[in-house]
Amino acid sequence: MISARHGIILDIARQFGRVTVEELAARFEVTPQTIRKDLNDLCDRNLLARVHGGAVLSTAIHNVGYEARRTLAEAEKAEIGRAAAALIPNSASLFINIGTTTEAVARALVHHANLMVVTNNINVANILRPCQSIEVVIAGGLVRPADGGIVGEAAVDFIRQFRVDFAIIGTSAIDEDGALLDFDFREVKVAQAIIENARSSILVADSSKFDRAAPVRMAHLAQIDTFVTDRCDSDRIRQIATENDVHLIETGKAG
Numbered sequence: 001m002i003s004a005r006h007g008i009i010l011d012i013a014r015q016f017g018r019v020t021v022e023e024l025a026a027r028f029e030v031t032p033q034t035i036r037k038d039l040n041d042l043c044d045r046n047l048l049a050r051v052h053g054g055a056v057l058s059t060a061i062h063n064v065g066y067e068a069r070r071t072l073a074e075a076e077k078a079e080i081g082r083a084a085a086a087l088i089p090n091s092a093s094l095f096i097n098i099g100t101t102t103e104a105v106a107r108a109l110v111h112h113a114n115l116m117v118v119t120n121n122i123n124v125a126n127i128l129r130p131c132q133s134i135e136v137v138i139a140g141g142l143v144r145p146a147d148g149g150i151v152g153e154a155a156v157d158f159i160r161q162f163r164v165d166f167a168i169i170g171t172s173a174i175d176e177d178g179a180l181l182d183f184d185f186r187e188v189k190v191a192q193a194i195i196e197n198a199r200s201s202i203l204v205a206d207s208s209k210f211d212r213a214a215p216v217r218m219a220h221l222a223q224i225d226t227f228v229t230d231r232c233d234s235d236r237i238r239q240i241a242t243e244n245d246v247h248l249i250e251t252g253k254a255g
Helices: 002-017 021-028 032-044 067-069 073-086 099-106 121-129 153-159 185-196 208-209 235-243
Strands: 019-020 047-049 052-055 093-096 115-119 133-138 142-144 149-151 164-169 179-182 198-204 218-222 226-229 249-250
Touching: 002 019, 002 032, 002 047, 002 052, 019 021, 021 032, 021 047, 021 052, 021 149, 032 052, 032 179, 047 153, 052 235, 073 099, 073 226, 093 099, 099 164, 099 198, 115 121, 121 133, 142 235, 149 185, 153 185, 164 185, 179 185, 185 198
Parallel strands: 093 115, 093 164, 115 133, 164 198, 198 226, 226 249
Antiparallel strands: 019 052, 047 052, 142 149, 179 218
């Protein structure tokens, strides 16, 4: 049986994607050791998965809510967005797919000139719409109410009409074997079409994606040209990047 405290911990994890020992100890006014035992109990039941300093949802079926995702690693996403935008020259064409990190890239692109941006993300379109020197082309298809993503076969067919210079791709999870994972197979189909129809693909994902899981395979890191993250602590991911000539950029490291 799950205790009342365990139930609250799970609710917090479902809302924000992860919980930390420090915050939970302060919330419940108990020792960190007590919280670590709670988290270990929940992990033993496969309800959470332990990460450094806390735990994340172990379920790989449902994504964290959009508004919660926007606040997760917000500063890191902004830095990733600026670094990715710096790779895009003026007068380029690009895809930008669904995700809060790709939206950070869009915010960093607002001062670029003569871009053509094709997107299946209504939020990206709204960010770039006021920019006089950026042409925004938005895909048609089913609008997902939760986050403004446009998904489905109509969006896939629309994307396949283009051949652009760059693709800005987000992902919900990165497996240790280099698989890029997501939750909605309809979104995955659009992302795959985006990768296939861009000359160069840039993956943008903060380091929390290494701690997450999702059920649908979108692509593999080997298919990406550049990976921009705040920090990569995985030797295996580094090896995959090196072996496949993937340019790894870590914004959280000096120099």
